[in-house]
Amino acid sequence: MAIEHLQPGNLVPKPPEPRPESEIMAGWKGDRNKPLVSILCITYNHAPYIADALNGFLIQETDFPFEIIVHDDASADETQRIIEQYQQRYPNLITTVFQTENQYSKGSRPTQFVKDLCRGIYSALCEGDDYWLSPDKLSKQVFLLETNKDVHLSVHPAYLFDVSKGKFAPKFEHDLVSGSVLPVSDAVSASSQFAPTASYFFRTKEFLSMPEWFFNAQDLPFGDYFIEALLGRHGIIYAHDIFSVYRRNVPGSYTHRTAQSSDNYLISRIGSVLRYTSKLEDYECISSISIQKRKVNIVKDYQGMALARRSLYLYRAVSAEGERYAVRNAVVENIAMKSEVSFRCYRFYRFLKATSSKLKSFIWMLKKRFSRSPNFSG
Structure with a gap:
């Protein structure tokens, strides 16, 4: 029998002791x-x-x-x-x-x-x-x-x-x-x-x-x-x-090793990930569009690590690796790499954008919750 969805707050389920x-x-x-x-x-x-x-x-x-x-x-x-x-x-x-x-x-x-x-x-x-x-x-x-x-x-x-x-x-x-x-x-x-x-x-x-x-x-x-x-x-x-x-x-x-890795290790790793991802292009049944989307996602993921670490060095290196595989930055991202000052400004811009997105999601959840509340008028 499949395990049904558990409600938040319940303990994480465990498998029972096995039979002989x-x-x-x-x-x-x-x-x-x-x-x-x-x-x-x-x-x-x-x-x-x-x-x-x-x-x-x-x-x-x-x-x-x-x-x-x-x-x-x-x-x-x-x-x-x-x-x-x-x-x-x-x-x-x-x-x-x-x-x-x-x-x-x-x-x-x-x-x-x-x-x-x-x-x-x-x-x-x-x-x-x-x-x-x-x-x-x-x-x-x-x-x-x-x-x-x-x-x-x-x-x-x-x-x-x-x-x-x-x-x-x-x-x-x-x-x-x-x-x-x-x-x-x-x-x-x-x-x-x-x-x-x-x-x-x-x-x-x-x-x-x-x-x-x-x-x-x-x-x-x-x-x-x-x-x-x-x-x-x-x-x-x-x-x-x-x-x-x-x-x-x-x-x-x-996940734990990634958080503890050095910038140089992450630079080496994104190069490997992009290189092996490119090998999927040898398979005709895997579309090149899907592969390129994946490369873009990889670069964005590592750029996000650089922003979280406040490392302009890592951000520049990740962007350079992306360029090698036709993943190009937007104009604002290129400006962010110009100097430490522009990089800090870009980080603050991303923070505001993320905060705004979370606030919108929270408001949407509230509206959805209250829209389901029973009407006690009358």
Whole structure:
């Protein structure tokens, strides 16, 4: 059963304790040594969270075999110990890859260590600080891809839980019925991540045929977007249920590392992101207009970081990287780069603009709320 929307103020839901291994496997049909689905979990220093992820995998109720492959990148906390305890309880379900040295710091992408272990026709992703809520998740996404043979990727919404603020809310929702096929242009041109990583469900064969740079490039800062773009290039099937929780601002996460990064690191990273985004132009089914929109969004995002950091140096460098990929500034943005004074004035202008927008939204919400109030006159 899918988890229904929770109301603000409720506690963030957690998956229940899983059943014994024998009960999970009791309803499986076919060869238990030939899993239909491979669950891939990448983790590092996720001791406070990894049990939720593993429980979310183990609550799945299916009539087909599945396997769980967990890669730990030499965690310095108790993550490996917790995984080992689960593996002892579920030896026929959980396969582990424990690194003794952190591979990510050496430029190695974790996916290259698990991709060749996948035995399933389908694969599902979930990082160790996220988790699944519904026991129906795998069954429903299998059904969607089984009934849409030409589509390779399925996604769904999630609860976004900001651990730094203790707030959560539904995110990544579309006003569509389950089973709707979204065009890849929606994902390619998105201003940020189109769908939560823990929602990704795809055909393993297509995943393994992704370009070599996706698995091995040392300067590729993330893979989510390229999974959406490349595996979704024939359409993306949407399941409307909220099947997972996406934690944001977890210590050590991509979002957290970005906030702590130096200006020079961010300059190097935007160059890499724009360069790999340009590689999507090799695929005829991905429109160049969508790709260019994405490049514009990337530049605007990094310019926003520069404004937040009050760094004219970063703003100029980001704008220069954008120029290399035909992303050009508006006149007012070029004026902002002239001097520290003009940059401060531009920051103040953006502040006023954002404040005005928030005020308009607040007034609109008030009008909407009062328009629904009952009329007590008469």
